Amino acid sequence: MYYSHRLSNTELKYATVEQELLLLWKAYKEMRAMFGDRRVVIETENPLTKEIHKGSVEFAKAYQSRWGKWTLMLQDKQWRFALGENKGKIKEIHEEKPPVEWDGVYSIFTDGSMTDKDEVGKWGFIVYKKEKQVWQQTGREGSTAQEAEVLALVNALQYAKNKKIKKLKIISDSWYVVDGIKNNLRFWKARDYQNYRGKELGHKMHWIIIAQLLQKTQIWIEHVKSHTGQSDFDHEGNQKVDDLVQARKSRKQFQQGFRSL
Incomplete structure (x- = not known):
């Protein structure tokens, strides 16, 4: 499967991670229909995570309405994100770690x-x-x-x-x-x-x-x-x-x- 999208003049001003989110969103519905409930690993040059939001991206330009849609996509439990490396190898960068137990002092x-x-x-x-x-x-x-x-x-x-x-x-x-x-x-x-x-x-x-x-x-x-x-x-x-x-x-x-x- 191959997707392409020509960025508009406005979208060309987006931060790189926003452009990547935009492209993912374009293919999101089709990919969910194709893979169903199976786990999907997204290999990316940018460290996308389920917690990312507009305030965490330097020089973010996209409207909040778009970020709202992207957030729903990122919170899909079947999606995991990995940092792409040479020769298609995958290095997990989003790992659930137990929270630090603060002692209350x-x-x-x-x-x-x-x-x-x-x-x-x-x-x-x-x-x-x-x-x-x-x-x-x-x-x-x-x-x-x-x-x-x-x-x-x-x-x-x-x-x-x-x-x-x-x-x-x-x-x-x-x-x-x-x-x-x-x-x-x-x-x-x-x-x-x-x-x-x-x-x-x-x-x-x-x-x-x-x-x-x-x-x-x-x-x-x-x-x-x-x-x-x-x-x-x-x-x-x-x-x-x-x-x-x-x-x-x-x-x-x-x-x-x-x-x-």
Whole structure:
């Protein structure tokens, strides 16, 4: 079976992974009719997974309506994705791994920010031990809001390493950070820290440091929606670290986070 599709001018602007999803979707119904309930392995040059979504793809251009259809396709239990290698060999890259069992002791809230009025990014994190605050740290570094979010994670993990914390929960309102840990980091490492388009990954050195630090600490990471007004521990902690980071605007002095390994 052979499928082809001529990309429109709009589709030519899509990220590479979006173009591949588009082509898969075109053939999806026919393939499901042909293979029925049998397991289908999709060999691809891009690390497609069932968790991928628009927010996890750099420079995504497709409308959310298309992403909604692609998500339904990716969640098909009979589809598995593998990274294509030379001579048709298949290397599985989507493996179900048991979740890290967080022991309920340490939680760290991270946040980063940068607005048009800021000359440099702001980041911060707050550490809780059994829901009691034990540490907070802030810094000014980074040239974008995304980079500031990543730097907050770098410094939080460095703190955990210095304190010999082996397990912890990270809470962030940044999908970029959460997806980076949950879904993308192992793919970036396998691709020598290149993005889905084969270009050098943004914030490459930060993610390399994160990968090294994760060898020392197991983390359970979750996304929390910001500014909801909810009063549970996760939302209050997120609001508190946001307030901490924003307060750096008016201060001239700051505490530089640890960066060395």
